[in-house]
Amino acid sequence: MLKVRNVWWIAAFGALVLFPLIETNPTYTGIGVIALIFMGCATSWNMFSGYSGYVNLGSAVFYGVGAYTMTLLADHLNVPGNGDLFWLVPVGGLAAMIVAVPVGLVALRVRRHTFVVITIAIFFVFQLSAINFGFTGGTAGLQLPLIPWLETNYNKPFYYAALAIVVFATLLSVAVRRSRFGLQLLAIRDDEDRAAGLGVKVFAVKLTGFTLSAFAVGMGGALFAIFIGQIYPQFVFDPLFDISIALMAIFGGLGTLTGPLLGALVLESMQQYLAIRFSNGSLYLIIFGALFLVIVLFMPQGVVVYLSEWRSLLASRRVEGARVVPEEKS
Amino acid sequence: MTTLLNVDRVSKSFGGLRALTECSLSVEMGSITGLIGPNGSGKTTLFNVITGYEKPDSGTVTFEGTEITRASPSRVFALGVGRTFQITRIFARITVLENMLVATQRDEGWLRGLTRSKSSKSELVAAMEWLDFVGIGGLASLPAGSLSFGQRKLLELAYVLVADPDVILLDEPAGGVNLTLINEIADKIRALNKDGKSFLIVEHNMEFVMNLCDRVTVMHQGADLVSGTPSEIRSNPMVLDAYLGGNDDDDDDEELS
Numbered sequence: 001m002l003k004v005r006n007v008w009w010i011a012a013f014g015a016l017v018l019f020p021l022i023e024t025n026p027t028y029t030g031i032g033v034i035a036l037i038f039m040g041c042a043t044s045w046n047m048f049s050g051y052s053g054y055v056n057l058g059s060a061v062f063y064g065v066g067a068y069t070m071t072l073l074a075d076h077l078n079v080p081g082n083g084d085l086f087w088l089v090p091v092g093g094l095a096a097m098i099v100a101v102p103v104g105l106v107a108l109r110v111r112r113h114t115f116v117v118i119t120i121a122i123f124f125v126f127q128l129s130a131i132n133f134g135f136t137g138g139t140a141g142l143q144l145p146l147i148p149w150l151e152t153n154y155n156k157p158f159y160y161a162a163l164a165i166v167v168f169a170t171l172l173s174v175a176v177r178r179s180r181f182g183l184q185l186l187a188i189r190d191d192e193d194r195a196a197g198l199g200v201k202v203f204a205v206k207l208t209g210f211t212l213s214a215f216a217v218g219m220g221g222a223l224f225a226i227f228i229g230q231i232y233p234q235f236v237f238d239p240l241f242d243i244s245i246a247l248m249a250i251f252g253g254l255g256t257l258t259g260p261l262l263g264a265l266v267l268e269s270m271q272q273y274l275a276i277r278f279s280n281g282s283l284y285l286i287i288f289g290a291l292f293l294v295i296v297l298f299m300p301q302g303v304v305v306y307l308s309e310w311r312s313l314l315a316s317r318r319v320e321g322a323r324v325v326p327e328e329k330s
Numbered sequence: 331m332t333t334l335l336n337v338d339r340v341s342k343s344f345g346g347l348r349a350l351t352e353c354s355l356s357v358e359m360g361s362i363t364g365l366i367g368p369n370g371s372g373k374t375t376l377f378n379v380i381t382g383y384e385k386p387d388s389g390t391v392t393f394e395g396t397e398i399t400r401a402s403p404s405r406v407f408a409l410g411v412g413r414t415f416q417i418t419r420i421f422a423r424i425t426v427l428e429n430m431l432v433a434t435q436r437d438e439g440w441l442r443g444l445t446r447s448k449s450s451k452s453e454l455v456a457a458m459e460w461l462d463f464v465g466i467g468g469l470a471s472l473p474a475g476s477l478s479f480g481q482r483k484l485l486e487l488a489y490v491l492v493a494d495p496d497v498i499l500l501d502e503p504a505g506g507v508n509l510t511l512i513n514e515i516a517d518k519i520r521a522l523n524k525d526g527k528s529f530l531i532v533e534h535n536m537e538f539v540m541n542l543c544d545r546v547t548v549m550h551q552g553a554d555l556v557s558g559t560p561s562e563i564r565s566n567p568m569v570l571d572a573y574l575g576g577n578d579d580d581d582d583d584e585e586l587s
Binding site: 176178179180181182183184186187189190191193194195196197198199200201202204205208 | 381382383402403404406407408413415419420421422423424428431432433435436437438440441442443444445446447448449489490493
């Protein structure tokens with residue numbers, strides 16, 4: 001028998017599959033593409049930072065490396081402007097993973113708060129490199145081959161490619177959560193020294209998690225690059241990306257599966273919609289600020305955790321004695 | 331009896347503070363060894379050196395003939411040295427059962443963890459057995475953070491045991507625990523010792539140490555002062571001096587030099 005939880009998952013997935021078939025306005029399907037890219041990235045980010053507690057504020061490094069790998073490869077391999085470009089998306093993810101290894105070797109030497117600062121510093125190294133090196137085109141950016149698809153159908157392949165990234169990131173996140181490796185990440189989050197004293201090879205586990213999480217983010221960056229057709233350092237190595245991804249996961253619920261998905265879907269769609277609706281690119285920042293005040297004050301664990309606690313509270317009121325109070329042992 | 335764990339003239343300084351000065355200690359196979367001494371005498375630092383949390387400046391630590399002086403905590407644990415902490419440390423946001431599963435495979439490659447599930451059938455059974463052994467089996471599905479202080483102590487003991495170490499280092503197992511639970515913990519330690527586990531116990535509760543231990547080592551100012559059976563220790567005047575600060579001359583000399 002299907003569990004209620006699985007029915008929700010299938011319904012949500014079905015709705016995402018059907019969306020571009022029902023909604024044909026390219027403005028809205030375009031928002032869908034961006035929102036899905038962010039959902040994939042936030043989920044992948046959460047697979048490491050949410051589980052391990054190591055908040056990575058430099059995930060745009062992976063995003064940018066994915067985007068630049070895509071663009072440079074498309075140029076050097078003379079890939080024509082058609083669906084063939086999509087085959088390079090996983091290559092962008094792999095490049096991000098390769099970059100993640102040395103970055104992780106440096107950043108993961110330090111703990112928590114220092115880690116956050118180091119990741120920000122490394123991010124700026126990458127951004128400045130992209131601006132100043134010749135092969136990246138500097139601030140002028142790089143062009144991708146133009147894809148001559150009709151406007152009405154242009155978004156669809158991107159939409160489904162982004163959806164595939166979301167599915168991949170979600171499945172990976174589930175697999176990690178169910179594995180011994182995922183348990184070790186959670187143990188590191190709760191008490192790293194204690195975990196080491198129980199046989200957990202903490203550095204190797206952290207580096208593996210960090211590297212794995214780079215893959216989907218790199219793919220997101222690569223897909224984003226072909227979607228918008230040209231890249232600039234400040235677009236793909238964007239400090240707002242770093243912060244957005246983290247905030248989306250925190251908004252939904254750090255370390256939960258549905259949290260980052262929901263957070264990215266709500267926040268990114270809202271941001272894009274507000275930008276178009278009021279033709280004001282910064283309006284969303286005010287609303288986001290207010291929203292985060294509410295979240296931090298009233299639901300510090302995120303919307304998803306808050307709702308599930310609320311639901312179990314209601315259930316326990318309905319069924320008398322449903323909540324077993326543990327007997328004090330000592 | 332053969333020596334299981336041997337600490338040979340270990341020294342460790344933190345800046346100008348000498349925490350350990352040529353400290354030696356041994357734990358015989360199958361014994362319960364007590365480690366006592368005034369506050370600040372270096373007992374916990376010695377624990378940290380043995381289990382890899384601190385690297386000593388000089389001296390060696392060997393376990394079953396293998397040198398573990400500079401080994402990492404996970405390596406020391408993998409070889410079979412388990413420990414608990416003075417301030418109980420558990421994984422608060424995962425369940426009690428998951429806490430147990432973190433420790434079940436003490437020497438598993440890190441890549442293996444990616445491809446295997448959180449637990450095997452036999453690991454679950456073992457985890458539940460040890461939880462029942464310490465008497466908190468009924469709390470297995472609760473988040474560990476909801477346990478009381480005493481329950482946390484028991485959980486910490488249980489998840490060290492689940493990995494089947496040969497020697498277990500307990501840092502104040504009776505600290506802050508009520509009398510009934512102290513006796514319960516002492517009984518558990520005795521039962522485990524009968525099954526062949528060796529123990530090294532730091533404790534301030536003298537009654538607990540004297541009743542439980544085969545041998546006792548007294549530490550004073552970072553060095554081992556004297557070792558012997560509990561009755562020998564009780565009647566040794568040097569021990570009393572160390573605790574009550576009887577002979578202060580040595581201290582003054584050290585400060586001057």
